[in-house]
Amino acid sequence: MKLDVNRLNHLRMIRRDRLAACRAAADDRLELRDRLRDLERHRARIEMNHGPDREAEALDGTNRRIEAAKRELAEMTDRENELAQASSTAGQTFQRALEYAQAKGLDLPDDLRPQDFGAPAAPVQENA
Amino acid sequence: MAALIEKLTTRRKAATKGAGDARKALSELRQMGSRLRDQRADIEARPVPLAEAQDAAAQAVLREAEGAIADLNLSSLTRPQDCRTPTLSLDARQMAMLAFASQAEGMAALLSAALAEQYRDMPQGIAADERAATLAKIDADLLACELAEEATVREQEREGAAPLRRGDADPRAVLANDAELR
Numbered sequence: 001m002k003l004d005v006n007r008l009n010h011l012r013m014i015r016r017d018r019l020a021a022c023r024a025a026a027d028d029r030l031e032l033r034d035r036l037r038d039l040e041r042h043r044a045r046i047e048m049n050h051g052p053d054r055e056a057e058a059l060d061g062t063n064r065r066i067e068a069a070k071r072e073l074a075e076m077t078d079r080e081n082e083l084a085q086a087s088s089t090a091g092q093t094f095q096r097a098l099e100y101a102q103a104k105g106l107d108l109p110d111d112l113r114p115q116d117f118g119a120p121a122a123p124v125q126e127n128a
Numbered sequence: 129m130a131a132l133i134e135k136l137t138t139r140r141k142a143a144t145k146g147a148g149d150a151r152k153a154l155s156e157l158r159q160m161g162s163r164l165r166d167q168r169a170d171i172e173a174r175p176v177p178l179a180e181a182q183d184a185a186a187q188a189v190l191r192e193a194e195g196a197i198a199d200l201n202l203s204s205l206t207r208p209q210d211c212r213t214p215t216l217s218l219d220a221r222q223m224a225m226l227a228f229a230s231q232a233e234g235m236a237a238l239l240s241a242a243l244a245e246q247y248r249d250m251p252q253g254i255a256a257d258e259r260a261a262t263l264a265k266i267d268a269d270l271l272a273c274e275l276a277e278e279a280t281v282r283e284q285e286r287e288g289a290a291p292l293r294r295g296d297a298d299p300r301a302v303l304a305n306d307a308e309l310r
Contacts, residue, residue, distance in 0.1 A: 002305040011293075011302060092295030093302060100299030 196225035
């Protein structure tokens with residue numbers, strides 16, 4: 001069967017894309033978490049500063065926003081987990097293909113060859 | 129204008145249906161691959177045929193019996209006797225092995241019957257050449273299935289979708305030249 005080692009570049013690109021998507025989702029989740037924290041601080045301030053007659057009205061809106069942010073955060077966490085799973089699967093596919101190509105002694109693209117920096121230099125001997 | 133919109137709508141629906149069909153095909157191919165891998169594991173785990181196991185038991189008994197006799201030191205019986213009573217310098221294990229050797233045929237029959245009993249609850253045995261041939265056939269089917277799966281994935285990629293390859297996809301399929309997948 002004819003194999004095409006350039007397919008490795010394609011698999012590596014997919015792995016990179018999936019990893020990037022996963023990292024972007026992690027950033028979004030952190031942003032959402034910060035927003036939720038801000039909203040909770042805001043609610044705490046309302047509870048401290050407003051009198052009981054205005055407190056219920058002001059809290060109502062904030063509570064709704066907090067609930068919405070919590071739902072969004074839960075959804076984003078699920079999404080991030082899915083993306084992490086996909087990223088890991090893409091990594092496994094690439095790694096298996098790379099190891100197979102190496103084991104078969106296929107002529108790998110330059111940037112996928114195992115790095116070989118040569119044999120370590122011989123130790124310098126004193127009084128040589 | 130209406131005709132153009134109608135045409136584009138038809139095309140969009142066809143594309144949506146096509147994408148759905150491709151997803152379905154991929155899922156079916158994966159199920160087929162999974163079934164083939166299960167079949168492979170089943171064939172690998174099947175025991176040897178009963179007759180082969182019984183033959184192996186008979187040979188093992190014979191080997192043990194031969195070993196028991198070969199280990200004996202009978203010099204005390206071959207030396208000229210003076211006034212001493214003849215003795216066997218055998219330990220308990222050697223005596224047990226000697227008893228075993230004297231009953232080798234009976235032991236083999238006993239093991240044979242035990243094996244026959246055990247095989248009643250086991251999957252049917254399979255001979256080595258039949259096992260090898262069946263595994264080779266399954267492996268060929270598996271490779272064909274993996275190649276078809278990879279071809280479907282590449283088709284979907286060309287159409288802009290991003291289906292996920294399996295982490296344990298066969299490297300021969302994912303590295304296969306496009307021409308191999310037609």
